[in-house]
Amino acid sequence: MKKLFLLLLFFPTVTGFCQENLLDKFSRKVKDRVEQRTDEGMDKAIDKAEQGVKKEANTPKKKSSDQERKAIQSQKPGSTFESYSHYDFIPGENIMYAEDFSQDVVGEFPLKWSTNNQGQTVTIKEQPGQWLRLMQDGHFVSPYIKTLPENFTAEFDAVLHLPENVNNTSYADFVVRLMSVQPGDEKARQFFNNAFDSKADIRFTIQPYTDEHSTINLESTSGGNQGGYFRSENKEQPKFAAYLEKTIHFAIWVQKERFRLWINGEKVYDLPQAVPTGATFNRLEFQTGGSSYDVGYYVSNIRVAQGTPDMRSKLLTEGKLVTTGILFDVNSDHIRPESTGVLQEIARTLKENSSLKVTIVGHTDSDGDDAKNLDLSKRRAAAVKTALSTQFSISEGRMQTDGKGEGQPVADNSTKEGKAKNRRVEFIKQ
Incomplete structure (x- = not known):
């Protein structure tokens, strides 16, 4: 996905001593030339936008011998890897839930997920696999997962596209939430209709910006609507802008009341008492705020696992x-x-x-x-x-x-x- 720009052409005001008819003729020429070049710029922008949409919606799925992720560039046999420094996250050993949307139809909402808005399974130019696009002002809830134990991990990839901030206003929030809602589609619908809230939850909210002013905060609740359990202050994320338009890897590790979060290998939170005591979780939710910008938020490669391997x-x-x-x-x-x-x-x-x-x-x-x-x-x-x-x-x-x-x-x-x-x-x- 590429940002589209319109070329704004300016021409200095013509002043000086000229005959009136010459000035009129000159002004007409300037006006015609500006309109012509502006139209050409708009045509090019529209062409690029249409190509991007077609690529996102119509790129055929390529079946591979291994569906983890398609390599963007070919790798040499025996190639090693670039590691995250000081990255001590270890995923759980027993996989309880995995989702990469590879079995869902491009252009449709994933069959097993629930939402109060709309979303689409899409492909993204220069990004491997299929993704769920999260529309603004929406809740997107995973299927019921077996009740997670007190020690588990959750991982996923996200791509966040932010257009140019021309109005100096906020972009849509990106919220990730672990929660407890009873199984069944009817319970999900009741949740969306505010008939009840999660019995317990923990969520982090990212307010993204295209500069160093991105922030994150974390909060948890216990007992449905009975009030908050834990809340952190806003924490600046100056590196987050560099992750935009690329795959961002999120890793969560819950051990009883302890909550840890890594973003692209960097530990953002290690909170010993953030998870409500005795809380159990069985669903994952992504939530988006609203804004005046046409943002693109996408998630995929979700994996939830239990236990810590010795x-x-x-x-x-x-x-x-x-x-x-x-x-x-x-x-x-x-x-x-x-x-x-x-x-x-x-x-x-x-x-x-x-x-x-x-x-x-x-x-x-x-x-x-x-x-x-x-x-x-x-x-x-x-x-x-x-x-x-x-x-x-x-x-x-x-x-x-x-x-x-x-x-x-x-x-x-x-x-x-x-x-x-x-x-x-x-x-x-x-």
């Missing part, structure tokens, strides 16, 4: 560590930076146990060609070995690699959650 114990005691937390671009061995926390923890275990040797085994889901999946799984295992060696100084002699492709599934490949579980990396003690 990587050290599994590898040393059980002899096998399985993780879905090492993520790759689709059809690529390029490791995504969100994998930093998992790789860092594995490297720490290997460093603390210098005699430990492992075999790294890659696995894929069942989409695509069997032979290509087998090759992909082997290349991904090799990329993990390279990352551990180059980024974390683990000797290559302590690691062997292998790949099984789609041949050893651990879950049903007919569901998104099952596919996410099958896209995994195993570390087997030698």
Whole structure:
């Protein structure tokens, strides 16, 4: 998506001593030339806008051998990754909900979601996969998820498009909310009609700007409409403007009352008592405010998982560590930076146990060609070995690699959650 600009042409006022008819003729020429160039600029702007809309709505979906994300640029075999520095987020080990809107029809609202406004499943130019576009002044609620335990993680990607701020007014808020609403479409409708509120919730609100003045705040409530439980002050996010028009990765980690949030690898919140005591959550909501600007807010690659893997114990005691937390671009061995926390923890275990040797085994889901999946799984295992060696100084002699492709599934490949579980990396003690 590109910003469109109209070229404003100015011509200085003609002054001086001239004959009147010459001045009139000159003025007409200037006026004609201005109108002609303005029309040309408008035509070009409209053409670009139409091309962008057609691209968003009509770009055909390309089926891949792995539906995590399509690589924007091709990656070389065995390529490593650029890590987030000081990123200690580790996703839960048991995936409870996954959504990338790949099974929804482009141009339609996702079948299993609910809203009080309108939204669309779309493709975005130069962004992989399919996305849910969130229209302004709307609530967008996920399907009912099994009641989440006291220890879980939630991740998603977002793209925020903000046009030029010509009126010096605010853009639409972007709100993310974990909440508790009973199962069923009827309960969702009652929620939208203000028949009741969430039993408990925690939400953060981003007020985005195209300069350094973006802010975020967090609040939680307990007992429906009975009042607030926790509220933070507005916190400036000067880096947020640099994330606009690009994929922004959000990672949430809840451990009882503790709430942590990372945005593109940077820890924004670590609050020990922000989550209401005893609160349970079962839905995810995105909410948008209103503004005079035609903003574009999009979300995808949602993943909710429970539990914190004890990587050290599994590898040393059980002899096998399985993780879905090492993520790759689709059809690529390029490791995504969100994998930093998992790789860092594995490297720490290997460093603390210098005699430990492992075999790294890659696995894929069942989409695509069997032979290509087998090759992909082997290349991904090799990329993990390279990352551990180059980024974390683990000797290559302590690691062997292998790949099984789609041949050893651990879950049903007919569901998104099952596919996410099958896209995994195993570390087997030698």
